[in-house]
Amino acid sequence: MNQLSLYLRFPFVQYALIVGTLIALCSSLLGVTLVLKRFSFIGDGLSHVAFGAMAAAGVMRLSDNMALVLPVTVLCAVLLLRVGQNAKIQGDASIAMLSVGALALGYLLMNLFPTSSNVSGDVCSTLFGSTSILTLSARDVWLCSVLSVLSVGAFVFFYHKIFAVTFDEAFARAAGTNAGLYNLLIAVMIAVIIALAMNLVGSLLISALVVFPALSAMRIFRSFRAVTICSACLSVCCTLAGMLIAIAAATPVGATIVAADIAAFAVFSAVGALRERNFL
Amino acid sequence: MAQLSCEKLSLGYEGHEIVGDLTFSVNAGDYLCIVGENGSGKSTLMKTILGLRAPMGGEIRVGDGLRRNEIGYLPQQTAVQRDFPASVREIVLSGCQGRAGLRPFYSRDEKKLAADNMEKLGLTALSGRCYRDLSGGQQQRVLLARALCATRKLLLLDEPVSGLDPKVTAELYLLIERLNADDGITVIMISHDVSAALRYASHILHIGQRVFFGTRDEYLKSAKGGAAT
Ligand SMILES: Nc1ncnc2c1ncn2[C@@H]1O[C@H](COP(=O)(O)OP(=O)(O)OP(=O)(O)O)[C@@H](O)[C@H]1O
Numbered sequence A: 001m002n003q004l005s006l007y008l009r010f011p012f013v014q015y016a017l018i019v020g021t022l023i024a025l026c027s028s029l030l031g032v033t034l035v036l037k038r039f040s041f042i043g044d045g046l047s048h049v050a051f052g053a054m055a056a057a058g059v060m061r062l063s064d065n066m067a068l069v070l071p072v073t074v075l076c077a078v079l080l081l082r083v084g085q086n087a088k089i090q091g092d093a094s095i096a097m098l099s100v101g102a103l104a105l106g107y108l109l110m111n112l113f114p115t116s117s118n119v120s121g122d123v124c125s126t127l128f129g130s131t132s133i134l135t136l137s138a139r140d141v142w143l144c145s146v147l148s149v150l151s152v153g154a155f156v157f158f159y160h161k162i163f164a165v166t167f168d169e170a171f172a173r174a175a176g177t178n179a180g181l182y183n184l185l186i187a188v189m190i191a192v193i194i195a196l197a198m199n200l201v202g203s204l205l206i207s208a209l210v211v212f213p214a215l216s217a218m219r220i221f222r223s224f225r226a227v228t229i230c231s232a233c234l235s236v237c238c239t240l241a242g243m244l245i246a247i248a249a250a251t252p253v254g255a256t257i258v259a260a261d262i263a264a265f266a267v268f269s270a271v272g273a274l275r276e277r278n279f280l
Numbered sequence B: 001m002a003q004l005s006c007e008k009l010s011l012g013y014e015g016h017e018i019v020g021d022l023t024f025s026v027n028a029g030d031y032l033c034i035v036g037e038n039g040s041g042k043s044t045l046m047k048t049i050l051g052l053r054a055p056m057g058g059e060i061r062v063g064d065g066l067r068r069n070e071i072g073y074l075p076q077q078t079a080v081q082r083d084f085p086a087s088v089r090e091i092v093l094s095g096c097q098g099r100a101g102l103r104p105f106y107s108r109d110e111k112k113l114a115a116d117n118m119e120k121l122g123l124t125a126l127s128g129r130c131y132r133d134l135s136g137g138q139q140q141r142v143l144l145a146r147a148l149c150a151t152r153k154l155l156l157l158d159e160p161v162s163g164l165d166p167k168v169t170a171e172l173y174l175l176i177e178r179l180n181a182d183d184g185i186t187v188i189m190i191s192h193d194v195s196a197a198l199r200y201a202s203h204i205l206h207i208g209q210r211v212f213f214g215t216r217d218e219y220l221k222s223a224k225g226g227a228a229t
């Protein structure tokens, strides 16, 4: 405990907590929509694209990885949305192609042009996040804060539209809502959040951050608003708990956060099952 | 000018035509019933009118200053996911989004409208319930209330009474008649209940082997109408 409060005085720990909270908030808000729209595979595909872009940025020795990762991920999100709408069956395959391709090329690049002597360490930290969350600069924190606030703001502003488009796209379009635009907005926001979350949990574990809080909340709550709010709170709590445990126990940050999410999912599932029994 | 006119419309899927050479028009305040056998293309016509799919040929013109966000629509089937968490109130309110425009919240009037429509369809007691836990007929009523919230000039209904009990069916027909007569809302309804269609409609569109469009009296006089009644 004492040690933890000591750690909490370091600015890099504070940065990590701020960024972690913001990313957890954004990813869980959009996660509800993503899960319900059956878009979660897009999130998964995009996280691999972000890995490839991160590797490329490392090879190009960019001073700021985000300058490459962010635009590439957003671009791929837009592309995937287009492809997915045009051809139902090939949409799946194209996402698989893109994500596996990005993963393979990223790994290849990292091996061909190693930026440090420890290639497997680099790969591991890009895939699983490891400690990069603890090496954030004030600038990273600013970028993340601005983008998160924009995402949350857009989500709140368009909340009713997003609900309508998620619940029944045909009706929303018939009623004059520009569903294509909102789908695009959702895809762009998720791409931004995935690019940001690369630092927190690494590319392999991002999907967990998106999917688990939403699924947990859906075990118990039965209205869209309740599910959204619960998912956001749960995600922030799990992420904070996971980070504090990781710092205190020196475990990998990303994996600890996901473990906390899994534990919450187990608890919510159990409560949901018990409730169902009682009410039957 | 007519509120909605279709000229030489041709409908189909993947290059295969289902209905061809469909010409009719709907004026403000009309009550049009579309009848025809299963698979004759009624739902496809409605989706085309709404712009959810493109016609294979022909033209749909919209007049009288009718805008997209003034149209209420009840789909025949809604591909709502089995596990979607949404309360009745949330769904009915989402019918008001055309009115709300870009405003990020619903106004007091819109909330009242949703409450009134829930009351009309006997949903007030269910307003906090989850949509997926309702019976088929109750779900149909929720979607109807949502369609009523979206309606300002034109209401399109695809088999609105399927799955409703006789009492609610009769109430619904009365409700639609009142909307049409008192508020001047144009109604386009797909129905297999030909006797009710003939009782309430001002115009009939029959699609199938032979296409018929005209007023109810003309339909009754035509051979097809004679056979149907
Ligand atoms: N998505 C689709 N792709 C290909 N063909 C379709 C599609 N939807 C409908 N069809 C075909 O188009 C025809 C017309 O379908 P539609 O749903 O418009 O019929 P309907 O008149 O509404 O019938 P019902 O009375 O059963 O509702 C049918 O033969 C159907 O098989």
Ligand SMILES: [Mg+2]
Binding pocket: B042, B043, B044, B076, B158
């Ligand atoms: Mg139909």
